[in-house]
Amino acid sequence: MNACSSELWESGTDCQNCSLRAAALFAGLADEQFSLLHDAIQDIQLGPDQELYRVGDAGKAVYTLRSGLLKLVQYLPDGSRRIVRLLRPADLTGLEALLGQPYQHDAVALQAATLCRIPIDLVNKLGAQNPSLHQELMRRWHQALSAADTWLTEFSTGTARQRVARLLLRMADSDGTSSCALFNRKDMAAMLGITTETASRLIAEFKRNGLIRQSGPAGFSCDPKELFRVAAD
Amino acid sequence: MNACSSELWESGTDCQNCSLRAAALFAGLADEQFSLLHDAIQDIQLGPDQELYRVGDAGKAVYTLRSGLLKLVQYLPDGSRRIVRLLRPADLTGLEALLGQPYQHDAVALQAATLCRIPIDLVNKLGAQNPSLHQELMRRWHQALSAADTWLTEFSTGTARQRVARLLLRMADSDGTSSCALFNRKDMAAMLGITTETASRLIAEFKRNGLIRQSGPAGFSCDPKELFRVAAD
DNA sequence: GTTTACCCTGGATCTATATCATTGCGAGAG
DNA sequence: CTCTCGCAATGATATAGATCCAGGGTAAAC
Numbered sequence: 001m002n003a004c005s006s007e008l009w010e011s012g013t014d015c016q017n018c019s020l021r022a023a024a025l026f027a028g029l030a031d032e033q034f035s036l037l038h039d040a041i042q043d044i045q046l047g048p049d050q051e052l053y054r055v056g057d058a059g060k061a062v063y064t065l066r067s068g069l070l071k072l073v074q075y076l077p078d079g080s081r082r083i084v085r086l087l088r089p090a091d092l093t094g095l096e097a098l099l100g101q102p103y104q105h106d107a108v109a110l111q112a113a114t115l116c117r118i119p120i121d122l123v124n125k126l127g128a129q130n131p132s133l134h135q136e137l138m139r140r141w142h143q144a145l146s147a148a149d150t151w152l153t154e155f156s157t158g159t160a161r162q163r164v165a166r167l168l169l170r171m172a173d174s175d176g177t178s179s180c181a182l183f184n185r186k187d188m189a190a191m192l193g194i195t196t197e198t199a200s201r202l203i204a205e206f207k208r209n210g211l212i213r214q215s216g217p218a219g220f221s222c223d224p225k226e227l228f229r230v231a232a233d
Numbered sequence: 234m235n236a237c238s239s240e241l242w243e244s245g246t247d248c249q250n251c252s253l254r255a256a257a258l259f260a261g262l263a264d265e266q267f268s269l270l271h272d273a274i275q276d277i278q279l280g281p282d283q284e285l286y287r288v289g290d291a292g293k294a295v296y297t298l299r300s301g302l303l304k305l306v307q308y309l310p311d312g313s314r315r316i317v318r319l320l321r322p323a324d325l326t327g328l329e330a331l332l333g334q335p336y337q338h339d340a341v342a343l344q345a346a347t348l349c350r351i352p353i354d355l356v357n358k359l360g361a362q363n364p365s366l367h368q369e370l371m372r373r374w375h376q377a378l379s380a381a382d383t384w385l386t387e388f389s390t391g392t393a394r395q396r397v398a399r400l401l402l403r404m405a406d407s408d409g410t411s412s413c414a415l416f417n418r419k420d421m422a423a424m425l426g427i428t429t430e431t432a433s434r435l436i437a438e439f440k441r442n443g444l445i446r447q448s449g450p451a452g453f454s455c456d457p458k459e460l461f462r463v464a465a466d
Numbered sequence: 467g468t469t470t471a472c473c474c475t476g477g478a479t480c481t482a483t484a485t486c487a488t489t490g491c492g493a494g495a496g
Numbered sequence: 497c498t499c500t501c502g503c504a505a506t507g508a509t510a511t512a513g514a515t516c517c518a519g520g521g522t523a524a525a526c
Contacts, residue, residue, distance in 0.1 A: 074382055074385070074386045075386075076386055076387070076390065076391075077465060078465050078466070080390060080391070082385055082386045082389075082390050084382045084385045084386065085382075095371075095375065096375060098371065099368075099371065099372055099375055101375075104379065104382070105382075128364070131361070131367075134364075134367040134371075135332075137371060138328075138331065138332065138367075138370060138371065138374060139332055141371060141374040141375065141378065142328065142329055142332055142334075142374065144378055145374065145377055145378050145381060146337065148378060148381035148382060148385065149307055149317045149318075149337070149338075149381060151385055152307070152315055152317045152381065152384060152385060152389065153307045153308075153309055153315045153317065154309070156315075156385065156389035156426055157309065157313060157315050157426050158309075158313070193389055193390050232310060232311050233311070
């Protein structure tokens, strides 16, 4: 029942020296308040395809992604599924918990991931004393909204070839290298609203034409200029 | 330059007795603070296709829709456009202004609309004294996010026929009546990521089969049960 | 080592939808 | 009243992508 049952976790994270602190939720917090974090925040590790939470679970915490990739999946009544968002390190998810609502997606690790589990009680307590936290939360909410709009315009519009090209461009840095492995075709399809076969064919075609190539076991590189041309068509 | 130049507006709205007050942003406000609203909030009226703001405009206010319908439009580099959200009465838009960011969409009236223009300075001032306002703002942000996710799963997935059916269902009340006129085919297409011709054909087909029919000049009614069947397919 | 299972790729249809083009209608201009 | 002009409806055609199927590679399971 509990989505967390199979997770590995440990308490006592060193939040004050967190490498993400500057980018993280509590960036504006006074040092003395960090003691509160110490007790409450848990470290979570997920293997590929492990679930963080599921649609309808009671929302008791928000999560910051520290490493890896997380997908948010939504389902239609008929059972078909769509990946509506991808979380990268420093992103925050499960915000609906702060409004007392159950989670609205399945959150699943795309690759091995590490996260911080932040109980909503803690957020509420700190928020009462730190108005800047609210500002920061709104900023996160807005980030998520912008990301959703991007998915609508970039990944749900145009031909399948354009969508795949746009997705690759977004995964890669501007120099054409990417630090993450290529998604499997099924996930790609669920992100782009196409079938796995079409995704597979297009990736294979791009590889043949030298637009992308494997670079090591957990990464790929691509030709941004050519991909951009394909994306614009 | 100013997107508001051609709008009709008047000041001195009666916010305290606003019909939307219960649903509105300031629902939790103490009565004595309403005097602040009186001076700052403006009433705006837009005709069909009139713009409220455009992408990149400096964000100086948020807007509450009081009547009518508003579309948020986003553009791809290649010029193709997509309607990413629809605002109904009591919805709030332009939230990015509160973060000091320029507007990220074109906001255009789909039908004649009336709105309240709420300067961000006012929101910030009231927010400092009313923590509940932040809560309410987060709630609005989350609403927008949920709406965006809905568009991804319902309006960007499945066949064109399914999408049109789902859109009609969402426009109509559960009893199959709708208070708003049918969109023109171009807007429909831009919402669903299909062409105007396909939208036209499907609407015509639905009319022929009795799934929808005009009911008066500014409204339509539909057969929810049948439409639901089509949407699920 | 062998088997099993899964994923990627590719071929062969088939169909939904884009695309291009035409007609008809209704509103507004002159 | 007539002439545009824009939009809905519809036809004809082309094609992208879904669908169904099969082969082959790789990794885990036995």
